[in-house]
Amino acid sequence: MNGDVACAEGAISAGCRFFAGYPITPATEVAERMAERLPEVSGIYIQMEDELASMNAILGASWGGVKAMTATSGPGFSLMMENLGLGVMLETPCVLTNIQRAGPSTGIPTLAGQGDMMQARWGSHGCYGIIALSPSSPQEIYHLTIKAFNLSEKYRIPVLIMADEIVGHMSEKVVIPPPEEIVLFPRRKPNVMPEEYLPFVPDADLVPPMANAGEGYRFHVTGLTHDERGYPVMNAEAQDKLIRRLVQKIETNREDIIEIEEDGVDGADVVVCSYGISARVSEFAVERARQEGIKVGMLKLITVWPFPEETIRKIAQRVKAFIVPEINYGQIALEVERCAGVAADTVLVPHMGGGVHHPESIMDAIRKAVR
């Protein structure tokens, strides 16, 4: 199956029973698969009037106690930014898949890009923490979709799956494990009486338990800056307390959230750091460079946000340079550069979109870096 279909199947395996979406190349197949599959498992598929509505509908569904997701690509992702912010502010578990295409604007709808990586981090206005995962194959998008639902419930946050057109449209074998092998994280429920329930009193890990609508808690939540009761409070102190927690609930749990794959990093002179489809091309280039006798490591980012800062800092002490191939003019490379500092060089290998790197361009960068 292709990556879009695998994403939908991952969602079904994760217990997702609500999908709201709007057709957009190259993410439409996620919606099509969900429209076919959800009725079979008593779920709801609804095609909304636009991506603003889609994002809101999944937030509403999540507060109804049902796991919910949407899928889109660049132009729709831009529209979803408004209510991604609402999801962050209301601490609403849900999953948003972006099958990235080349942008800006309408760009090249049918061909790949990785230009939305910084938008994933900062796209909604204001300051907040976020989680984004990047798959590089249909099998991986299946697993990461389940992981995304688990992280979204665990940390009460919208989780982004930042795939790309090639991963979305490539067909490969996908193994779907039996349900008993799939570990799901259940929603944190309040353990106090309804009259004592305050919607935003966090547990020790800074994440508050969540009552669903219609369970008798009679809570109020708002996109305005609010206190632990969920009531609006318009002052700098309340803003400070809330925003620090929204950022810190991700920051202090980095170790639990971050997943990366290292290959041959120990003893390497240079390390290629990449993600998504670019990581697969990079792996090929690394293999070839090793055949030329170059000591080169591979660092594949599966979690892109929060960014694995510590890992980069540590590796930077031991290598000459990081090579960062990505299908944009330098986004994640900026993060690598920030963490590597002066300890190691950061070499961006950009591709403007509409295809993938030629492995030779990555090998060239590796050769130059070790010279």
Added chain:
Amino acid sequence: MSQASLEQGHYMDAYLRQDRMPHIWCPGCGLGSILHCFLSGLLKSGLSLDKVVVVSGIGCTGRVAGYVKLDSFHTTHGRAIPFATGLKLAKPELKVVVFSGDGDLIAIGGNHFIHAARRNIDMTVICVNNFNYGMTGGQLGPTTPLTARTTTSPYGNTEQPFNVPYLAAASGAVYVARWTSMHVRRLERTITEALLKRGFSLVEVISPCPPVYGRMNRQPTGLDQMRYYRENSIIRHGADPKDVDIDLNGKIIVGKFIDVERPTFSDLQEEMLQKTFGPEIPTSDTPPQEATVAGAAPK
């Protein structure tokens, strides 16, 4: 009011968040009496209050969600309806009420409004129409009458306004009514009826905004605006919605305009599912609740 009667409280106190009072609404605003009509209409409906959810957008009316002692969501500007759509479809046992203003529902949220009506999503929308954007200081809105003055139409509005009941009816709403905030008894009865109506119901409430819209259009007090409603409202049940336009300081046709039956989104989906899968397949109205554990989940 004497000190003693203040201490006794108000019979609506149990349904309001007392710890949020005083509210933000201006003297002469219609929202207080509209909220009272909503709550008394809701109590008379017999619906379980644990299953009634209020969803609001942004603006003065959007603050209703924060004052009612129900599950309530104060969402983003214009997006109350799609949020409510997701909530209702995910948990069909809920009665979902969208309470918002004309700018929120008909301008920035206009697309969602017509599509929810077209789909006949089972929800009640209460649209409080004060002919302008009150919270931001009185700007031109989608319902501002022609020639009316606002801060962004200082020489008079040159845009044709929406006729909200006509828009709702044309989009497929199964219940459409309009009152002003002066018609408290009729509004209360209409709200009960709308809440019990299956499908997309719309109640438009014309409401004063004396400090901005009123002041700029020669009705500077709440009393002036109430007097205008009393002298110019015409009750005409069953009126054709296309004939209920409101001109500046002109007649206001009020009453119940539309009350028809049409299958909801969920009705049609259930019918299609039964046709496809046979009767043994669970209906779309019963999505399984995910497994939950008592207490906070372990790290």
